[in-house]
Amino acid sequence: MSNILLTGVTGYVGGTVLSQLLASTEPSLTGLTFDLLVRDAEKAKKLEKEYGNRVNPIQWAGLEDTSFIEDIAANYDIIINVASGFIAPGAIAFVKGLARRVGPDKPAPWMLHISGCTNLADRPLTQREQPFREWEDEKDATAILEQLKALDEKEPYSQRTAEVGVLEAAAARGVQAVSVNTPVIFGEGTGLFNRQGLVIPSIMGYVVQHGYGWKLNETANFDRVHILDLADLFVLLVRTIIERPDRGVGHITSGKPAVIFSEAGRVLIKDINQRCLDVAFASGILPREGTPKDKEIRLVTLQEIADELTAGSMAVAERGWAGHKSTKGVRARALGWEPTRLQEAWEQDFLDELVALQENRRMMSMASCIGTSKK
Ligand SMILES: NC(=O)c1ccc[n+]([C@@H]2O[C@H](COP(=O)([O-])OP(=O)(O)OC[C@H]3O[C@@H](n4cnc5c(N)ncnc54)[C@H](OP(=O)(O)O)[C@@H]3O)[C@@H](O)[C@H]2O)c1
Known part of the structure; x- marks a missing residue:
């Protein structure tokens, strides 16, 4: 025991x-x-x-x-x-x-x-x-x-x-x-x-709210x-x-x-934005009145992203959303760890996150995202 x-x-x-x-x-x-x-x-x-x-x-x-x-x-x-x-x-x-x-x-x-x-x-x-x-x-x-x-x-x-x-x-x-x-x-x-989680729900919320994706640079991963x-x-x-x-x-x-x-794959931040845009456009949630008609990923400021996505913390925002951090997990696999939820699960998660947002199961609701929530 x-x-x-x-x-x-x-x-x-x-x-x-x-x-x-x-x-x-x-x-x-x-x-x-x-x-x-x-x-x-x-x-x-x-x-x-x-x-x-x-x-x-x-x-x-x-x-x-x-x-x-x-x-x-x-x-x-x-x-x-x-x-x-x-x-x-x-x-x-x-x-x-x-x-x-x-x-x-x-x-x-x-x-x-x-x-x-x-x-x-x-x-x-x-x-x-x-x-x-x-x-x-x-x-x-x-x-x-x-x-x-x-x-x-x-x-x-x-x-x-x-x-x-x-x-x-x-x-x-x-x-x-x-x-x-x-x-x-x-x-x-x-x-x-x-x-x-934090990352996909936050980016999905941003994309649905603004109607476009964002990036701080081309290479953040x-x-x-x-x-x-x-x-x-x-x-x-x-x-x-x-x-x-x-x-x-x-x-x-x-x-x-x-x-x-504990890594099981690598992605770029701008690609996460792209996938959020793809599912939002495919579902018909975007575009809507006042948002870009085509899928756009805009270069935005660190301050904006820190305020919107990391509770104002520039230190977390810059490391997370602009920084480069690439890891290779050999030790866990040597112990017998075999991650099984890979690319397919990753792609499915964007669809699931959009549904979760629509069903108000996320801290940010669809209504608050698109500015129609009542106080
Ligand atoms: N989520 C991610 O994508 C991610 C990625 C990489 C690493 N991590 C690491 O994993 C950690 C946990 O993430 P999470 O996603 O599980 O966060 P979470 O869902 O927000 O949960 C945080 C947990 O920590 C507890 N907690 C917070 N402040 C505390 C304090 N001062 N004293 C005691 N307990 C406290 C909370 O308890 P209460 O319910 O009492 O507030 C809650 O149980 C992160 O801090 C980070 O270091 C997370």
């Missing part, structure tokens, strides 16, 4: 990871219960109602409450921190708590942390564009960590600060750790609360992964730790805390 603690289960990633752990029919998982850190009492009740005695929600103040985190973390063998990856002190506090379990004859404690590929992106609009580089998690393991550290020393970026902080704290304390560094996630999640393939990777990591006699030590990574990339 293993003691496993999860964060972020009210979110898109965490909700889906939890539901897939619970749905697994693997004998090593079917008897497990999961402790969940949840901020909202109503959501905790709903989790208990839905999943019964397989979950145990625990109220917490959040990733800022580092002394609580350090104490509670000391009770677990595996911590899956799939809440916001942008809060370094909380993420590091989990590692410090796990470190209290490190010792001879004790099972190696593991920290599974989520992070994002924008940590490696350049900022080609406000800084010098970096030459193209594809980072491979096995071969470039040391270089990736050095690059993350160097970038963060020059310019702290909270998601990267958290990723580096977790890996360094774990290495210093003998805690096993991986940061699942994740690209654009697409597809409908299977959690009880937020089931929507993202890798991509389906939410269920990503959840499969977390399930596989947990199974590897609890099923193997070595608890995955020296197997999941080559011994030191490291990044694992």
